[in-house]
Amino acid sequence: MKTKSIVVGLGNDLLGDDAIGLHATRAIKEQCAELADYVECNLHGLALLDILTGYGRAIIIDAIHTGKHKPGTILQFSPDDLRSIPSSSPHYASLAEVINIARRLELDFPEEIVILAVEIEGPPEIGGKLSKAIADSIAGLADLAKKILEVWQQGAVILAKSEHQKAQ
Amino acid sequence: MNRKITIDPITRLEGHGKIDIFLNDEGDVDRAYFQVPELRGFERFAQGRPAEDMPQITSRICGVCPTAHHMVSTKALDDLYHVEAPPAARKIRELIYNIFFIEDHALHFFYLAGPDFVVGPKAPKAERNILGVLGKVGIETGKKVIAMRKQLRDLITLVTGKVIHPVFGLPGGISHGIAEDDRQKFIEAADQAIEFGKFSLKLFDDVVLSNSAYVDHITSEAYTHKTYYMGMVDKNNKVNFYDGDLRVVKPDGAELLKFPGDKYLEHIAEHVEPWSYVKFSFLKDIGWHGFNDGPDSGVFAVAPLARLNAADGMATPLAQEAYDRFYKTLGGKPVHYTLATSWARLIELLYAAERMKELAADPEITDPNIRTLPAETPTEGIGVVEAPRGVLIHHYKTDDAGVITNANLIVATQNNAARIALSVDKAARSLINKGNVDDGILNMIEMAFRAYDPCHGCATHALPGEMPLVVSVYDSNKNLVREIKRV
Numbered sequence: 001m002k003t004k005s006i007v008v009g010l011g012n013d014l015l016g017d018d019a020i021g022l023h024a025t026r027a028i029k030e031q032c033a034e035l036a037d038y039v040e041c042n043l044h045g046l047a048l049l050d051i052l053t054g055y056g057r058a059i060i061i062d063a064i065h066t067g068k069h070k071p072g073t074i075l076q077f078s079p080d081d082l083r084s085i086p087s088s089s090p091h092y093a094s095l096a097e098v099i100n101i102a103r104r105l106e107l108d109f110p111e112e113i114v115i116l117a118v119e120i121e122g123p124p125e126i127g128g129k130l131s132k133a134i135a136d137s138i139a140g141l142a143d144l145a146k147k148i149l150e151v152w153q154q155g156a157v158i159l160a161k162s163e164h165q166k167a168q
Numbered sequence: 169m170n171r172k173i174t175i176d177p178i179t180r181l182e183g184h185g186k187i188d189i190f191l192n193d194e195g196d197v198d199r200a201y202f203q204v205p206e207l208r209g210f211e212r213f214a215q216g217r218p219a220e221d222m223p224q225i226t227s228r229i230c231g232v233c234p235t236a237h238h239m240v241s242t243k244a245l246d247d248l249y250h251v252e253a254p255p256a257a258r259k260i261r262e263l264i265y266n267i268f269f270i271e272d273h274a275l276h277f278f279y280l281a282g283p284d285f286v287v288g289p290k291a292p293k294a295e296r297n298i299l300g301v302l303g304k305v306g307i308e309t310g311k312k313v314i315a316m317r318k319q320l321r322d323l324i325t326l327v328t329g330k331v332i333h334p335v336f337g338l339p340g341g342i343s344h345g346i347a348e349d350d351r352q353k354f355i356e357a358a359d360q361a362i363e364f365g366k367f368s369l370k371l372f373d374d375v376v377l378s379n380s381a382y383v384d385h386i387t388s389e390a391y392t393h394k395t396y397y398m399g400m401v402d403k404n405n406k407v408n409f410y411d412g413d414l415r416v417v418k419p420d421g422a423e424l425l426k427f428p429g430d431k432y433l434e435h436i437a438e439h440v441e442p443w444s445y446v447k448f449s450f451l452k453d454i455g456w457h458g459f460n461d462g463p464d465s466g467v468f469a470v471a472p473l474a475r476l477n478a479a480d481g482m483a484t485p486l487a488q489e490a491y492d493r494f495y496k497t498l499g500g501k502p503v504h505y506t507l508a509t510s511w512a513r514l515i516e517l518l519y520a521a522e523r524m525k526e527l528a529a530d531p532e533i534t535d536p537n538i539r540t541l542p543a544e545t546p547t548e549g550i551g552v553v554e555a556p557r558g559v560l561i562h563h564y565k566t567d568d569a570g571v572i573t574n575a576n577l578i579v580a581t582q583n584n585a586a587r588i589a590l591s592v593d594k595a596a597r598s599l600i601n602k603g604n605v606d607d608g609i610l611n612m613i614e615m616a617f618r619a620y621d622p623c624h625g626c627a628t629h630a631l632p633g634e635m636p637l638v639v640s641v642y643d644s645n646k647n648l649v650r651e652i653k654r655v
């Protein structure tokens with residue numbers, strides 16, 4: 001069984017709170033560099049095919065805007081929680097779609113993927129910085145990711161969450 | 169009773185694209201609008217930053233085409249610092265740029281044209297996507313696309329360091345050369361890319377061109393506009409993505425203009441409409457005369473079909489063969505069928521692969537002289553390239569220290585915006601009558617803009633990531649009478 005893990009931070013560091021995934025990935029790497037490989041990514045969804053292929057397990061960190069939670073709230077999803085409607089353009093290839101493609105093509109793709117998303121307050125602005133509530137979520141994200149990586153290190157699996165569930 | 173139909177792709181960034189279709193009392197289309205989003209605020213964001221940072225910063229604008237922004241920005245810096253890159257540097261830039269085109273075009277063919285042509289424009293929505301395409305063309309083909317993409321991206325990484333934030337282009341050159349051992353890898357990959365290009369064109373032949381219903385669809389009046397076309401050409405008037413003059417041909421195919429990119433302000437102007445964020449590029453030489461086609465309207469197009477129309481041919485042999493066949497099949501130059509863009513894209517893919525081979529086979533490309541150090545005071549710089557989606561322009565002004573005082577970016581989707589608006593309006597008028605709007609018809613209207621592959625706001629990658637569509641129908645009092653969620 002493949003055990004190599006990867007942490008992928010998604011976001012755009014020109015877009016304020018959208019960059020939370022990048023910042024969190026750096027923080028996690030500082031705490032436990034030895035537990036995984038780390039990648040920061042601002043490319044469209046399909047680039048995840050290249051990044052995730054070859055790994056056994058993956059944590060993906062991104063910003064999310066549901067409007068249902070306080071900004072800074074950390075949400076944990078399994079890929080099954082995400083809508084898997086395929087899009088008509090790779091501009092919008094979703095993670096669920098990428099996973100579907102990987103399965104269909106029988107690529108060497110992670111058996112387990114955990115998505116950590118931080119609620120942000122609406123559309124990010126170009127040039128903005130991380131707002132306080134979002135920056136404050138980094139410590140919690142790092143703790144949570146570290147725990148997940150340690151569980152994986154021991155060869156166990158994270159129980160997939162079938163419903164959107166707050167991690168905190 | 170007037171009704172309003174909205175096809176609304178909701179993205180997290182402001183300025184998302186959507187289609188509004190207004191029906192008249194008879195249920196026919198009164199007018200259809202397509203709003204192309206625009207990346208707002210970037211030009212202001214650039215002010216006060218060192219110009220030398222622009223290739224890195226602008227490559228982060230867009231998660232789809234970072235290489236195009238990086239390359240055009242690098243060329244703008246050459247101009248800004250009044251310095252010319254040595255031959256090996258220019259060749260390596262063009263090599264990397266063609267590799268980027270191959271992977272981008274391959275991806276977009278299978279993603280954009282695939283669902284509409286390989287699966288079928290009227291196929292059930294659930295199958296009209298990349299997974300449906302894989303179902304039709306087979307897993308092996310899908311694996312081929314993914315494997316080639318990865319191989320090409322690895323090659324780009326050899327030179328640029330990172331695909332994501334390339335540290336590659338510098339004023340007057342590039343940061344890394346190509347070693348002889350690596351050159352062989354480029355040649356081998358180019359051979360494979362050429363085979364892939366031939367394979368893709370064959371697939372298009374087998375699946376699309378041999379199906380008369382598809383050909384009728386492509387050549388139907390609903391998707392036809394007789395506009396001007398703009399594209400970059402080399403000194404022989406052949407298509408080039410990296411460098412050359414901008415050439416504009418008239419709706420009858422004759423040359424109207426040919427000018428170096430730094431004269432763009434003399435020929436390209438911007439029209440503003442109250443209902444759209446985007447500024448619509450038009451030809452100054454002709455003027456803005458509304459959303460119309462024909463020789464009296466300054467509306468023009470960019471991107472694969474426009475590039476083929478604006479050039480006299482392709483600079484490589486196999487692509488030239490495909491080019492000749494394209495025009496022979498579709499009734500001569502220029503081709504005005506928007507949906508022929510997918511075919512044009514594949515011809516360009518083959519050209520990019522052949523050009524990659526030529527450049528990799530050139531021994532000069534391993535010359536270690538890859539940088540001319542800038543010695544002059546920076547003033548103003550303009551860079552132009554062909555992005556996969558069309559003519560892309562970066563224009564910077566700086567102070568003596570090279571700090572940006574003014575930046576102007578004209579992206580491909582903006583150049584195409586007026587023709588896209590025309591396309592959506594015409595497709596809607598042609599396809600909707602007596603209020604008959606079903607999912608298949610809406611898809612065929614979307615096809616009118618999908619062919620251009622417009623960017624819906626750069627830098628989107630957000631969760632959940634896909635582009636939902638909401639179709640809303642309003643009565644004459646703006647009451648919502650019908651809503652179709654397309655997610």
